[in-house]
Amino acid sequence: MRNRLSVSFARKQQFVDPTVTAVKPYELELSLFVVFVLTGVYIAYDLLTEPRGGNPFGHALGIAGALLMLMTEVLYSLRKRTSWLNWAGPVRYWLSFHIFTGIVGPFMVLMHTGLQFRGLAGLSFFLTLVVVGSGFIGRYLYTALPRTMSGVTASRQELGQEMRAIEYKLAQIKAQRPQREQEIVTSLSQRTTQRNPLLTVVGRSFYQWRYHRRLQKELRRLDQLEEQQRQQLAALLEQKRTLERQIDMLATTRRLLRAWHILHIPIGLTLFFSVGIHILATIYFRAGLFK
């Protein structure tokens, strides 16, 4: 059954794939839109009724938010780390859904609190904030690791091969250019500072942006270069610098990511433990639910 499904999906994917990859992921926009709509509904509810503990709307927000958060934690991991859900579409869709539920779920829980942060419920929400914040940090660390086409983390050896391919292409381009231009390219491709790998992990986005600007500025001096070649050159140089940084911080990133897991996973599990107690207490005290 699973084989048949995966086969049919693969066929379909062959046909659909080019269109799908052209579409920009829009989970952030969708998440913000849903957050905006929920905020509107919440304000309207607050204005039109007398908000109080134990009413169905508040409970619904909490239940839905908790379910979304549970899906955030469980579904993406299951798809990514097991083969059980291989038939159910590419991982990137699951990531989009993961991001969507990871934003909307906690926001619904925020509304569920009614901005009251007391006792266990307050602690649960605090843990939610920590887990969400930690999730963003984890994502930033995670993207610092270079990946192969299959999405598996690339090894130092693979990175070395890629580096050699880039350098070969660069050399080819340089060879066709006059001496003055060769010097410019050489100067751009060489790294001048040796930075602490930890600093590189944290500041890599900034460094990338700064190098991108420098490239655009410097490459304009190669005035006899066609635009297409200039773009290719810029791309190669940027790719080279990124690879160099990735090789630099590979070990550090892996260490950081392991440390992050040790923080993120227990806090996340504790959050669900605390939410579980919160739900049981609500049922035990019958605080307005299922009356």
Place this chain on the structure above:
Amino acid sequence: MKEYRRLERQHPIFSPVALISTFVLAVGLGIGVYFTGGAAFSPGELSAVQHGEVMLQGIANHAEIGNDCSQCHTPFVGIEAARCEACHEDIARDRQAGLAQTAVTGPAANQPASQPANPAPIGLHGRIPNAEDCATCHLEHRGSDYDLKTAAVANFDHNLTRFTLAKHAVDYAERPLDCAACHQEPGAFTVATSACADCHRDADAAFMTRHREAYGDNCLNCHDGQDTLAAFAPEDHAQIFALTGAHAAAACEDCHTNGQFKGTPQECVACHAEPQAHSGMFGTACADCHTPDGWQPAIMNGLPFDHNLDTSFSLEKHMTNFDGRPFACTTCHTGQQPADFDQTQCVACHQKGDAVFMADHTAQFGLNCQSCHDGTGSMTNFDHNLVWPLDGQHTALECTRCHVDQVYKGTPRECVACHAEPPIHAGLFGTECAACHTTEAWLPARLRQHNFPLDHGEQGQLDCAVCHTTTYAEYTCTNCHEHDPNATRAEHDEVDFSQTDFFACAECHPTGQEEEHDD
């Protein structure tokens, strides 16, 4: 390198460090929750607001309950009225009273406000529908300064108290009225009468004084705030006591004395003392004879009775006695029944006025007073001539000469009733005395009335014996006129002709003229 790959593919949850951290955090959380107790689950502080010095079950306010959730929350059931009422026993009593009444008469809240209000036994919580859901109105966990009693007022339907605020939004100076305007005792929602009276006195002090004297101080007994008892329509009163006839104009306080409305007696005698005139003769079933339209006329045998009109004796001059005391029926009607009338009572009473006159009068006229007197006067305006002229020899007659035994009514008017026909006369002239005699004297007598012309219609002087062949009381025409009975009959065919009429020719031919009645 291989080791890295294996770790990367493995879920980090399986890292021993993560497992231990998770366990430590979870156990820490569990211990924390256990030791903080209810506080961990409390969504907000309990109210510390206290009303007065009242302590219920040794607790002054909810905050003193602390974190003992089970004081109010029944496990897996939630907030139950029974838990609240374990302390708030007064509310429990109100609610039970309300349920008991609902079982009998339907929901208290649905009953019209025009019913006699009696708010005391049921209380406010007995009138609130679904009062067992205490938390519907009384929220908790809203902070120590949250007053769950006062806050419930915001959503409270004041009409449930049977006193609407429709007409109590502003005072006489058009200033908005707040709760404390009527509920003057802090923290309590009782209403002192003074609260009503103090304000309403501003509008009309004299009226309020009078009104309170008449009805007492419990304003809410009658007034529901809608208006001044207009809600209590005449139909409503009619269900208890119809305000028809003269009762329509009665003032409320005429019957409802001392502000009492319930239990006002409905018997006539409760308000109307039996008049002395009755003197115990008619009993107290007034409605047998009287209607609310008025005491007069009373109904007797299904018809309005008026002594002045319906009996031959008016009471116009018989309202008070000679000594000034009011007349009672029994003054004249001495028996047990109205028909028992003793004529001797007339004399017995009138002797007190003038004994000498009465003695003389009764000696002269007898004791049958009513044969002359109808109660309107002492016969001073009686004109005998209108009944029978007393002229000539009759002027000097004693009354008793005609009115034998003082019987006045029905006295015959014919002469022969008193004057027997003299023997010389007997059988010759008949008894129409006045044809020949006057009241002046019997003699001289002469023919004064002769209905038929003495000259038989210009036939000249005729001898009396031509017609009166036997006596003067009879006549015959057949001595001269044809008297063949068959011919006469044939001639008078068209008239209804009896045997008697056959000889009474003058009945139809009074003038004796020719052709008379021949047509």
